[in-house]
Structures are given as structure tokens and as C-alpha cells.
Amino acid sequence: MPEGATRGLIIPIGGAEDRTTGETILKRFVRVSGGRHARIAVISAASEASHTGRDYEQLFRSLRAEKVWVLPFENRKQAEDPEELAVLEKATGVFLTGGNQLRLATAIGGTAVARQLRAMNARGVHVAGTSAGAAFLPEHMIAFGEEGGTPRAGSVQLSPGLGLTNQVLVDQHFRQRDRLGRLMTALAYNPFAVGLGLDEDTSAFIGPDGTFEVVGSGALTVVDPAEVEYSSADAAKAGEPVSIVGLRVHVLLRGARYDLGSRKAMVEEAGLEDE
Amino acid sequence: MPEGATRGLIIPIGGAEDRTTGETILKRFVRVSGGRHARIAVISAASEASHTGRDYEQLFRSLRAEKVWVLPFENRKQAEDPEELAVLEKATGVFLTGGNQLRLATAIGGTAVARQLRAMNARGVHVAGTSAGAAFLPEHMIAFGEEGGTPRAGSVQLSPGLGLTNQVLVDQHFRQRDRLGRLMTALAYNPFAVGLGLDEDTSAFIGPDGTFEVVGSGALTVVDPAEVEYSSADAAKAGEPVSIVGLRVHVLLRGARYDLGSRKAMVEEAGLEDE
Numbered sequence: 423m424p425e426g427a428t429r430g431l432i433i434p435i436g437g438a439e440d441r442t443t444g445e446t447i448l449k450r451f452v453r454v455s456g457g458r459h460a461r462i463a464v465i466s467a468a469s470e471a472s473h474t475g476r477d478y479e480q481l482f483r484s485l486r487a488e489k490v491w492v493l494p495f496e497n498r499k500q501a502e503d504p505e506e507l508a509v510l511e512k513a514t515g516v517f518l519t520g521g522n523q524l525r526l527a528t529a530i531g532g533t534a535v536a537r538q539l540r541a542m543n544a545r546g547v548h549v550a551g552t553s554a555g556a557a558f559l560p561e562h563m564i565a566f567g568e569e570g571g572t573p574r575a576g577s578v579q580l581s582p583g584l585g586l587t588n589q590v591l592v593d594q595h596f597r598q599r600d601r602l603g604r605l606m607t608a609l610a611y612n613p614f615a616v617g618l619g620l621d622e623d624t625s626a627f628i629g630p631d632g633t634f635e636v637v638g639s640g641a642l643t644v645v646d647p648a649e650v651e652y653s654s655a656d657a658a659k660a661g662e663p664v665s666i667v668g669l670r671v672h673v674l675l676r677g678a679r680y681d682l683g684s685r686k687a688m689v690e691e692a693g694l695e696d697e
Numbered sequence: 698m699p700e701g702a703t704r705g706l707i708i709p710i711g712g713a714e715d716r717t718t719g720e721t722i723l724k725r726f727v728r729v730s731g732g733r734h735a736r737i738a739v740i741s742a743a744s745e746a747s748h749t750g751r752d753y754e755q756l757f758r759s760l761r762a763e764k765v766w767v768l769p770f771e772n773r774k775q776a777e778d779p780e781e782l783a784v785l786e787k788a789t790g791v792f793l794t795g796g797n798q799l800r801l802a803t804a805i806g807g808t809a810v811a812r813q814l815r816a817m818n819a820r821g822v823h824v825a826g827t828s829a830g831a832a833f834l835p836e837h838m839i840a841f842g843e844e845g846g847t848p849r850a851g852s853v854q855l856s857p858g859l860g861l862t863n864q865v866l867v868d869q870h871f872r873q874r875d876r877l878g879r880l881m882t883a884l885a886y887n888p889f890a891v892g893l894g895l896d897e898d899t900s901a902f903i904g905p906d907g908t909f910e911v912v913g914s915g916a917l918t919v920v921d922p923a924e925v926e927y928s929s930a931d932a933a934k935a936g937e938p939v940s941i942v943g944l945r946v947h948v949l950l951r952g953a954r955y956d957l958g959s960r961k962a963m964v965e966e967a968g969l970e971d972e
Contacts, residue, residue, distance in 0.1 A: 663915055
């Protein structure tokens with residue numbers, strides 16, 4: 423686990439990741455975090471279920487991480503606690519559970535935990551999040567929205583997220599909850615970021631060079647607005663359809679790579695990646 | 698209503714078109730078919746409901762078409778009946794109702810009605826279809842399939858349609874039934890056609906020059922596979938996700954135009970078209 427030299431991975435996961443047989447995504451997360459030397463911090467602030475943190479603790483132990491700490495950070499007071507922050511500091515990988523991304527944002531946004539997570543990621547610590555935890559990772563977070571395959575004004579609410587990157591907007595449970603429309607709507611507001619629609623049990627391992635690899639059993643839908651020629655997002659009234667011309671869409675599966683800089687997909691090696 | 702010179706319009710409608718207040722799509726259909734001189738033939742073979750044809754008859758009368766004939770063509774024997782064919786021949790606009798596109802295909806596919814519809818459209822008669830009637834219009838028809846936002850092998854079944862054009866594949870109730878995945882799957886098989894995903898109360902008026910205008914209250918999602926660099930449709934097993942790299946997607950609203958030849962969207966005049 424090199425520290426200091428390069429940024430750590432940013433790993434949004436689409437929710438409902440396999441926890442039983444393959445555990446491909448979580449296994450990979452533990453591996454890159456040091457394998458048998460991995461020290462995993464689980465932040466379960468997004469979840470209202472008291473067992474969520476402990477469930478992941480057990481899971482990461484079964485994947486043979488050296489240490490697993492559950493750090494709930496359920497409120498802003500906890501998120502400033504120096505003792506908890508000192509434990510977090512020792513992690514080689516941080517995992518944010520699912521739940522409600524606004525619980526996460528309201529509990530740790532602007533706190534010492536948020537600052538520390540950005541600093542840790544910058545010096546090489548990997549930060550993964552599933553479902554609500556995935557949505558929270560970037561600078562701009564989809565807070566909530568409506569289902570549907572085509573964009574509608576007001577169908578998505580953005581809010582500031584953790585801020586590990588501003589290159590992507592993440593949406594999760596993508597196929598399962600019919601979320602293309604709200605992701606396109608979010609991108610139409612300001613087409614500078616790339617939309618990542620993550621199916622369940624599907625993740626992007628975003629490296630410091632701005633390329634990511636798809637890991638998991640579902641599809642990752644890349645929605646690239648770089649060449650958008652026209653959008654009516656400025657004029658559409660709430661609930662009305664929004665027009666967008668010139669989106670580029672890629673549906674990527676495990677092993678595929680995508681370069682957020684050049685906006686190019688690389689699928690030649692699809693399926694060749696060992697697990 | 699000029700005959701002979703140019704092909705008539707091909708008008709797929711996404712289903713559930715407004716029949717009450719605006720009736721924009723149906724009104725436009727009557728207008729281009731001659732307005733007060735329009736002679737509309739309604740083919741209700743797709744529907745199992747006995748009143749479907751009569752409902753549209755009443756509707757087109759209320760829109761002041763000169764003549765409205767309901768020609769059920771519910772079975773292959775009817776679809777060869779010279780008397781009915783002679784009535785059909787007099788129409789300036791033909792309307793195929795919704796229901797089940799396989800009912801339509803099995804009843805009139807390969808019959809004298811199908812041949813006559815192609816010939817009539819070629820000499821300038823407009824042919825519209827809603828829902829199942831829309832799916833049936835092109836050479837390649839989506840017969841049935843599954844819901845979902847990302848492509849999966851086996852999620853869509855194609856069959857031959859009426860054959861008025863092979864430039865498009867049509868899917869209807871698009872947003873309402875979450876059908877992007879199956880449309881992308883259908884295009885991945887052979888990326889030569891353009892996919893038109895029609896929301897309810899939304900239509901494309903496809904002209905003889907291969908450009909269409911969007912009419913109606915919802916969105917028309919154009920899925921253009923012309924620049925697809927890679928697809929795993931040949932290798933994916935049934936139920937597995939399919940990878941597609943390089944799709945171009947446009948979400949178009951009323952008034953927008955699209956050129957199926959150059960694959961360019963023209964939105965400058967959006968909203969300026971009078972109704």
C-alpha cells in the first residue's frame with residue numbers, strides 16, 4: 423500500500439453487491455487495500471439499520487482483511503471525535519455503506535471526517551461506497567429523483583457530495599430502478615461531468631490516472647455529454663421532458679476500461695481480467 | 698393529397714396518444730391526409746377489443762375527416778377480401794390501432810392487404826400506427842421483450858414487420874415501460890437501423906426524404922448505432938448483459954427534426970411548428 427505518491431482508487435458500487443459466492447467487487451477492494459494486510463474502516467452513517475456496519479465488518483473479516491473497524495459517524499459530533507478520526511487515519515481502505523446519501527451528507531459533509539477522507543484518498547487510501555455511499559463520493563451528488571428512461575425537468579435533485587472527484591456523476595441501482603432519465607437530466611444542467619450508471623453488483627475502480635475498470639456482474643452505462651450540441655434544460659418547466667442532442671452512451675461490462683480524460687472506452691481486454 | 702409523385706408519410710406513434718383535448722398527433726394525421734377531404738381507413742387487427750375500431754372511427758369523424766372506414770382485417774381470409782381491399786384503396790390515410798403487434802403480423806403479414814399498404818404508401822398515402830401498430834410499420838419489428846434500461850442478450854424478439862421502411866426500429870411506450878435496454882439489444886444484433894424510442898403521446902412523422910419531425914407531448918429517444926465500435930451481442934448468453942460502445946443518443950421533443958440519412962438532429966426550430 424504505497425502512501426503519498428498517488429491518489430487512491432475511488433470505487434463507486436451500484437448497490438446489492440454480491441456478498442455470498444463470488445464477492446468479486448468486495449474481494450477486489452480488500453485485495454487492492456492490502457489483502458491480508460488490509461485495514462478497512464466501515465462508515466455506516468448512510469444506514470438507519472444498526473446492523474449494517476457489523477454485517478460488513480463480518481464480511482471483510484471473512485475476506486481476511488487484517489483489521490476491520492466500524493466507525494458509524496452517525497452525527498456531526500461523532501464526525502469530529504479525535505479518537506475515531508485517529509482510527510480512521512490508520513485505514514488502507516474506507517468503505518461507505520448504503521442507505522440514504524442525504525443522511526451521509528448531512529452527518530459528515532463539512533466535518534473533520536470529510537476533510538480527512540479527501541486527504542487520505544489524495545495520499546493513496548482507497549475509498550469505496552455502495553449505493554448511497556457511491557452517490558456520495560463525487561463533488562456533485564444525486565440526492566434523489568424520479569424513475570424513468572427519458573429526462574424530465576426537476577426529476578433529479580443535486581447536492582454537494584464528499585468531493586473526491588468532480589469528473590463523474592454517479593447513479594446506482596441503475597437498471598433495476600430505471601434511472602437513465604434522471605442521470606441525463608443531471609448531466610443536462612451542466613454537461614462537464616461523465617455520468618456513470620451503475621447496475622447492482624457493478625462497480626468502477628477509478629484510478630489516479632482518470633481511467634477506470636468495470637468490476638462486477640452487471641453493466642456500467644457511461645453517459646458522456648462532451649459533444650452535446652443542444653439541451654433545453656434551461657427552458658423546460660418542472661415535469662416537462664428535456665431535449666438533449668448529442669449524448670454518447672456506452673454500455674460496459676466487467677473488464678472493460680474507460681478513460682475519463684480522453685472519453686474513450688477500451689473493451690479489447692474485456693473478460694480477460696483475472697479475479 | 699398528391700398521388701404518385703412521392704412516398705407518403707410513415708407515422709409511428711408511441712401509444713396512448715391524446716384523444717381528448719389537443720389531439721395534436723391525430724389532428725395532424727388527419728390534416729396531412731387531406732383535412733376535410735381526408736378518407737381514413739382504420740385497421741384494428743392488433744386489438745382484441747371489439748370497440749377499438751369504432752372508437753377511432755368516432756374520433757376521426759370528430760376531427761372532421763370526410764370518410765372513415767373501419768377495416769378490421771382480423772384474419773388472413775379477410776385480408777384477401779377484394780371488396781375490403783377496394784375500400785382500403787380509396788383511403789388517403791391509414792391508421793393501425795394498438796393491441797398486439799404479433800396479432801397484426803400474423804393476420805396481415807404476406808397478405809394482399811400488406812402488399813397494398815406498401816404500394817399505397819409508395820404512391821403517397823400516409824400510414825400511421827399507434828403502439829403495436831407503430832412497432833409493425835418497419836421491415837424489422839420488435840415483437841416482444843423485457844423491461845430494463847441496459848441491454849441483455851435475449852431480452853428482445855424481432856420478427857418481420859410490414860416493411861414500409863428498413864431505416865428504423867420502433868419501440869413504443871418507451872419511457873413508461875422502461876424499454877431502452879431492449880431497443881439497444883435489438884440494435885446491437887445488427888447496427889444498421891436507427892432506433893426510435895417513442896414515449897406515449899409522441900410520434901415521428903417520417904417524410905419521403907428520410908427526415909422526420911417529432912409531434913406530441915413526450916420525448917422521442919433516437920438511438921443511433923452508426924458509430925458503434927464494439928458490441929458483445931454475438932457472444933453474450935441469454936440473460937447476460939450486452940456491452941455496446943459508441944452509441945449516439947438524442948432525446949428530441951416536439952418540433953425537433955432528425956435526418957435518418959445524415960443522422961443529424963435539428964432542434965433549432967423546436968417549438969416553432971404550428972399546430
